[in-house]
Amino acid sequence: MKVKQTKREGLPELKNATKGSVVLRFAPNPNGPLSFGHARGLVINSSYREMYDGVLILRFDDTDTKVKPPMMSAYAQIEQEATWLMGRGPDRVVIASERMEHYHQHAKEMLSQGFGYVCTCSAEAFREHRVNKTECPCRPNNVAENMERWASMLNGTYQQGDAVVRVKTDMKLKNPALRDWPALRIQDTKAHPHPRPNVGSRHTVWPLLDFQSAVEDHLQGVTHIIRGKDLMDSTRKQTLLYEHFGWTYPETMYWGRVKVHEWGGFSTSAMRKNIEAGEFTGWDDPRLPTLAGLARRGITAAALRGFWTELGITQKDISVPLSTLYSHNTKAVDDQAPRLSFVRHPQRLDLNAHDAATVLQFPIHPNHPDQGQRRWELNTTGIWLEPEDAIKGDVRLKEYADVRIENSKAALVSLDRSDRRPIVHWLPEQHAVEAVLMSTSGGEITAIEGLIEPHNHPVGTIVQLERIGYAKVMEDGSFFLCHERTTESV
């Protein structure tokens, strides 16, 4: 008997993993709030935490005060956003800048055991050595000398740029990236203090990512690292360090680069600049691919989880259309979204409703009568229609009646459906309040004036505007279209 092939559900098994003893980590730089891409690390790592009943560490890699300076408000925001996305908080939070003594101690150990050295060559000079596979003059220095130079790094004799601590690997390694890589450097924290008040200018010798991350992973007992494949060489560098220390490196998996068609590339630093320049209203500007921005326009955590889980952890570099995310969001949102009638650019028509019912009643959600009923009272003869529908001639006013439109007048034909004429959404003249539908399109925020049926859905509710799409109720009562349309009929 042939067994039909099936697609694996969810994420693949972790190598060398036993339930209950898996330790994972997600390590962002708090130089801004989380963005769409960060969600991948959160979703994947947290799924594995659930699968293996493991521990997930949120680690702030905030060891650069100049190139990518941390943002004080980002720490709390990132933890909150991560919790929102994962549906559960991290098991442990680690802040690198507050664990400097561990990094210093390990640097010292590295020097005293002779597998590290203090190098005073300029970056350019060392680059020459790296490409030519030659040893720099500092490399043969003995332990005593290295300890002395280490002291000079710590006490300020050496200034920023004067010296780094390198891990002794092998200058003849095939991969140039691995040759005696830098582990710690000096930062002028007087000029660029760390934003955390208890850190500030206290330290001048700071670890670089590869060293800090490697030491911290070991200290925290991390068993599995899942990260971008841009960090593949980091794994190799860190493995060399682990060998020196006699540690075992965690299992590692990588994912490739993801681009979203509509967004192209973006970076936290670039967004920060544009926000400061006033091009965006803030980190939660709905045009921004930040978690805050996406959440603001009604993209749910469940949609993000579904999206990233479906992409999995392949090393392929991919480009995905936003519609993929939207389809996940539709699935997450539709079943609960109350229906509302919103008429864009309303046009008033007279309706000769001589025989009409005066009260209409129909469900808030067609698939869920238990959500209650909508109740429209018809006490005048005016109705509102979208201009596009008002020229269609024979239409059916949804949940009410078939009408014929001629010369800006609508004539009631039948209360029951008499044929297959198109059904349009509409509003009774008195049962409509002014409203605005906001949306993003092509990097702009646009507003469409219109009328909405009265409702009391609280701020934040994701509703479905019939025949238009899902929208979120905003603080000011306006609606924000969740899924920007490619073919917008504004």
Add this chain to the structure above:
RNA sequence: GCUCGUAUAGUGUAGUGGCCCAUCAUGAAGGACUCUCAUUCCUUCGACCCGGGUUCAAAUCCCGGUACGAGCACCA
């Protein structure tokens, strides 16, 4: 330039030598249901980068090519 990695339908993804004329989702087209251009359901369309090799047997292993991406920062 050196090093590393990846290549399955339009877009993603499953598949680790025979159950593969290749999975699932999304998309497109058609249809059913429905007083929404929503949801749900059904049908159809559509792919193993190229060339060699190993093998009785290759999407799956090996070699070469090509394409794309990443690293070679005193950034993360």
